Amino acid sequence: MYGKKVKFRALFIFLILISLVLTIFLVVKSLEENVVYFKSPTDIKNLNEIKNAQKIRVGGMVKKNSIKINDKEIFFVITDFKNELLVNFKGSVPNLFEEGKGVVAEGLLKDKSFLNADKILAKHDENYMPPEVSEAMKNN
Amino acid sequence: MINYFNPNNTLKIINRIQKFVFALFIIVLLLGLVEALVLSPEDYKQSDSVRIMYVHVPSAWISLGIFSFISILSFGVFVFKNKNFSLITKSLAPSGFVFSIIALVTGSIWGKPTWGTWWAWDARITSMLLLSIFYLLFITSWKITTDTGKAEKISSIIAIIGLINIPVIKFSVEWWNTLHQPASVKILEETTIHSSMLTPLAIMTAAFALFSLLIFLMKYNTELLKIKNKGLNRL
Numbered sequence: 001m002y003g004k005k006v007k008f009r010a011l012f013i014f015l016i017l018i019s020l021v022l023t024i025f026l027v028v029k030s031l032e033e034n035v036v037y038f039k040s041p042t043d044i045k046n047l048n049e050i051k052n053a054q055k056i057r058v059g060g061m062v063k064k065n066s067i068k069i070n071d072k073e074i075f076f077v078i079t080d081f082k083n084e085l086l087v088n089f090k091g092s093v094p095n096l097f098e099e100g101k102g103v104v105a106e107g108l109l110k111d112k113s114f115l116n117a118d119k120i121l122a123k124h125d126e127n128y129m130p131p132e133v134s135e136a137m138k139n140n
Numbered sequence: 141m142i143n144y145f146n147p148n149n150t151l152k153i154i155n156r157i158q159k160f161v162f163a164l165f166i167i168v169l170l171l172g173l174v175e176a177l178v179l180s181p182e183d184y185k186q187s188d189s190v191r192i193m194y195v196h197v198p199s200a201w202i203s204l205g206i207f208s209f210i211s212i213l214s215f216g217v218f219v220f221k222n223k224n225f226s227l228i229t230k231s232l233a234p235s236g237f238v239f240s241i242i243a244l245v246t247g248s249i250w251g252k253p254t255w256g257t258w259w260a261w262d263a264r265i266t267s268m269l270l271l272s273i274f275y276l277l278f279i280t281s282w283k284i285t286t287d288t289g290k291a292e293k294i295s296s297i298i299a300i301i302g303l304i305n306i307p308v309i310k311f312s313v314e315w316w317n318t319l320h321q322p323a324s325v326k327i328l329e330e331t332t333i334h335s336s337m338l339t340p341l342a343i344m345t346a347a348f349a350l351f352s353l354l355i356f357l358m359k360y361n362t363e364l365l366k367i368k369n370k371g372l373n374r375l
Contacts, residue, residue: 037318124254
């Protein structure tokens with residue numbers, strides 16, 4: 001039906017595509033550590049060793065009633081509902097930083113339960129609604 | 141089947157529908173902007189900054205859609221040497237590129253007040269940057285050589301390779317931990333955007349799609365005229 005050249009080109013591009021998908025899959029798989037933007041408190045607990053000089057990002061939910069603010073510092077707990085990590089931070093937090101909401105903290109680990117953060121990012125969820133709707137949902 | 145796409149006939153049709161598409165685009169855009177900026181409510185968490193979504197999300201969708209389309213047509217260009225498909229992909233690329241840049245820039249502007257950073261090297265944002273680079277490579281492959289056959293070959297290979305990136309962008313927020321939030325509009329599940337915010341999103345998407353169509357028609361028209369001026373009767 002089709003000429004030899006057409007078949008050859010189809011096969012050629014098919015093989016290129018398959019081999020590239022495989023290569024990229026393997027590369028991404030082996031680089032999983034770097035593709036992942038942040039670790040969860042559970043990942044931190046399962047770490048074999050703590051590199052004191054290396055910055056690390058930890059993400060999860062800000063535990064309810066865990067935010068404590070004194071003169072210069074803010075303390076809060078990041079939780080993934082299995083494990084927890086205490087974080088301290090000096091500076092101003094983003095607008096969407098709130099208890100019960102997502103957060104990513106970047107900084108140095110002191111030990112497996114304490115992070116000295118120098119950067120706080122708020123991670124918001126996929127829900128969008130007007131304030132009235134959110135009020136109504138809260139009342140239910 | 142290929143005869144339906146015969147450029148000799150399309151030239152006339154394009155001239156006729158260009159003005160119509162332009163008028164429709166203006167109407168839909170005005171409607172979308174009024175919905176997005178005035179009528180739609182503010183978000184319960186992000187208040188007014190949620191309005192960036194009505195530009196950010198449609199541009200991301202359109203740039204992904206155009207690239208997928210270019211990639212699929214590129215199989216026809218590379219394997220079957222379909223000249224018309226290569227003209228279509230060439231004419232589609234600029235608007236797709238512009239929308240991918242718009243998605244990145246608006247995302248950055250949106251990220252500062254909500255996340256607290258302009259840029260993060262998370263999987264979604266990085267793969268989206270890669271899409272822009274693929275667009276750029278595709279467009280430059282037409283500029284670096286005057287040999288059309290060679291340009292067709294290089295550009296179609298770039299587009300086909302870039303196809304791998306599309307599902308990576310789509311599913312990056314599910315496969316890995318990212319700063320970017322997961323998808324709100326899903327095919328199989330209920331969307332998590334309130335209907336009063338979904339309406340402007342849909343209208344803006346339609347407006348951007350019409351704009352891409354308009355730019356495509358203009359570019360395609362130019363490409364066809366270029367060939368006609370070379371004195372060729374058919375492709």
